[in-house]
Amino acid sequence: MSGAGEFELIDALSARLDPPDEGLGIGDDAAAWRPGAGSVVVATTDMLVEGIHFRLDWTSPRDLGWKALAVSLSDLAAMGARPGRGLVSVALLPGQTELVEELYEGMSDLARLTGSRIVGGDTVRSPGPLVVNVAMLGEAYPDQLLRRDGARPGDLLALTGTVGAAAAGLDLLLRDDRKSLERPEAVPLLAALHRPQPRLAAGAVLAALGLRCAIDVSDGVASEAWHLARASRVAIEIDVDRLPLAAEAVALLGRSKSRDLALSGGEDYQLLFAVSEPRLAEISDALGDGAAPTVVGRVTGECPGGRVTFLASGRPIETTADGYVAF
């Protein structure tokens, strides 16, 4: 009469995590901790569903755990927040206990690298696809939040790092392009897809240096530019010729396809941020080589409903490459 199976699974999962630094962790009704003095709590949640966001024949459970955490950590990065305590919910088939243990190992890998911790969760049965939800709590100073509504007319728009790699990797898998998948260029593309690196350091730098507007490009540059324009009530121009495309994507898929994937494919987890022109050099220096920014557009004026214009060769284009739309 002990619910032994549940206890054993909780023990097995807890053993894969670092112990909580303070307060209560896994094992009580809820986790509890004392927030930093003067900080605001920053909270985000993301759900990954088998067959929609991942396929278990393409992604190892360990990579999936990494990615589930990375997606939420990227939201914290886009707010300029420090990580982070995570609550992990998993719905799985009865036979998937080993799978969820490996998934926790992958989360633990990234948690250690980023100074985050898993402090609680819920593991339930599912009759259907594997579902992983991560709610991630971070902290930030209230006057240093990177918001979506902070872009102002005259601002430049810049991207950290390169874009298109993860979507290019997915494209190779979707087309089962074995010839390309065997090329060395495929390795970083698949790594970008399976083990994305949330831009926590870059977000922290942008926030500390006083920038006020960023968004992560998890759903592609196009869709995220629209979010930013809408929240900031501004008109934006994006010069698609200036997108910092991942070199390996261009090598395997060509420039045009890579550009479309960067615009609409997403999963790059880079930051798209607004910066006034005089501050660009300073910000660029502070971000360093790993997250070196590329200016890809600018805010052309106010626009209550938000508007994004995409330019190619200096002229507005009709874009058929739609941003990822959930419905």
Add this chain to the structure above:
Amino acid sequence: MSGAGEFELIDALSARLDPPDEGLGIGDDAAAWRPGAGSVVVATTDMLVEGIHFRLDWTSPRDLGWKALAVSLSDLAAMGARPGRGLVSVALLPGQTELVEELYEGMSDLARLTGSRIVGGDTVRSPGPLVVNVAMLGEAYPDQLLRRDGARPGDLLALTGTVGAAAAGLDLLLRDDRKSLERPEAVPLLAALHRPQPRLAAGAVLAALGLRCAIDVSDGVASEAWHLARASRVAIEIDVDRLPLAAEAVALLGRSKSRDLALSGGEDYQLLFAVSEPRLAEISDALGDGAAPTVVGRVTGECPGGRVTFLASGRPIETTADGYVAF
């Protein structure tokens, strides 16, 4: 190229919620708010899966929304925490947009009653069952947390309110007992199942009056008693004859069946708490009629592995009614 479908759904869902009281709500990469001075953050997450935790032919989407929030709020109640900000993830089929809007209305109903708010979320496609995950953040004073590991030898164990109602309602549905379902006694049983009332006020009272150990009986008295015994490293006796059974359950299903359902059925969302005998009368007065406590057992001694003995007619019983076990 706007991702208009996603925007429209976010707007439709946001319209069903109260605006955030401060800070950022739905619409940015993450929600942010300033925690109360001197408080700890209390965080919990719960996932409900169609076909495992609910059936849409038995539960309306609005009730499901209420319940998804109630489950997590009950965890906060069991910690003595104040509600609360919620992050809601929903995985749904493409045709279920209206359903998720009604689900948000049900969450909003309970949020208003309890002083909670939905501050963020993720709505994604699913090829399979509807999945709802709520991560709920509350606050508590660090010296007033109700923990699972706070029971001490000599303590009495008491339950708020009555138990067995929700499991009795579910039993009627599972057996398709139409004759009983048409009786007036079925109404409160189904209400207990579909619109459970998290014991936030009772948890706050227990915490404020200095108690240190409680758990919510979401998975049945038996399973939760084991959790408590294990965390507190004590031996517990539960007198099953003293369980405060819901009168309507007894009327429709008899005492023996109702008792088994209360032990192993769960979903009552009452609090099982430890209290020293001299303080019982004071606590009972403070809880008031709505959550009047019933002593159902006691802590008999220390026991490193935890142990629960169930007594009937004063003698230990072999119990086959297992606490709900997820695996």
